[in-house]
Amino acid sequence: DIQVTQSPSFLSASVGDRVTITCRASQDISSYLAWYQQKPGKAPKLLIYTASTLESGVPSRFSGSASGTDFTLTISSLQPEDFATYYCQQLKTYPLTFGGGTKVEIK
Amino acid sequence: QVLLVESGGGVVQPGGSLRLSCATSGFTFTSYAMHWVRQAPGKGLEWVAFIRYDGSDKYYADSVKGRFTISRDNSENILYLQMNSLRTEDTAVYHCAKDRHPNLFDYWGQGTLVTVSS
Numbered sequence: 001d002i003q004v005t006q007s008p009s010f011l012s013a014s015v016g017d018r019v020t021i022t023c024r025a026s027q028d029i030s031s032y033l034a035w036y037q038q039k040p041g042k043a044p045k046l047l048i049y050t051a052s053t054l055e056s057g058v059p060s061r062f063s064g065s066a067s068g069t070d071f072t073l074t075i076s077s078l079q080p081e082d083f084a085t086y087y088c089q090q091l092k093t094y095p096l097t098f099g100g101g102t103k104v105e106i107k
Numbered sequence: 108q109v110l111l112v113e114s115g116g117g118v119v120q121p122g123g124s125l126r127l128s129c130a131t132s133g134f135t136f137t138s139y140a141m142h143w144v145r146q147a148p149g150k151g152l153e154w155v156a157f158i159r160y161d162g163s164d165k166y167y168a169d170s171v172k173g174r175f176t177i178s179r180d181n182s183e184n185i186l187y188l189q190m191n192s193l194r195t196e197d198t199a200v201y202h203c204a205k206d207r208h209p210n211l212f213d214y215w216g217q218g219t220l221v222t223v224s225s
Contacts, residue, residue, distance in 0.1 A: 001169075032210075042217075043217055043218060044152065044215055046211065046212065049207075055213075087151065087152055089154075089212075091209055091210040095168045095169065096142075096154040096157075096210055098151055098153065098154070099151075
């Protein structure tokens, strides 16, 4: 199985901060990685797929990048509505696997 | 708009069974693969099962293989998850999710809570 290690698990930041979340896959998954945002009591929402493609309707302050088996989600200027938990997911092979999540809270 | 609505959750004893349903609308159900994804209370997301658009292929997480069965009714636009031999560790909110090839979850239902407890 492909393991996806996400870090940090918790992040405290202020409005306007630049935030970076990282996922590392245990083997090559090419660009088969997606990022989701989840708010309490809600279903996850797709943000980015194929490592760097922004889903329609998602603000441009969100971006994704990849380098080998390392993937990064960046929020360029954190907004109040961005405080949530973020998950990465590998799409390459079954079983599909998620990172453990990063909870972004208000400093 | 795309709508996915789960039902069938509840409280069940260990060893018991439940069948979850996911009623869909707003897209051509017969053209898309579907998934079940679960989330234990306070925990992260765990993919559970996949079914191809025509039901010809199914895949499962190791944690549920042999106990859970995913199926679909393409005449009624409904996705199912039959859960047998339930364990306490199956306690979770179960979401159905529409697939965007390959294996991307582009729409999610709000979920139905399954609690396995004696």
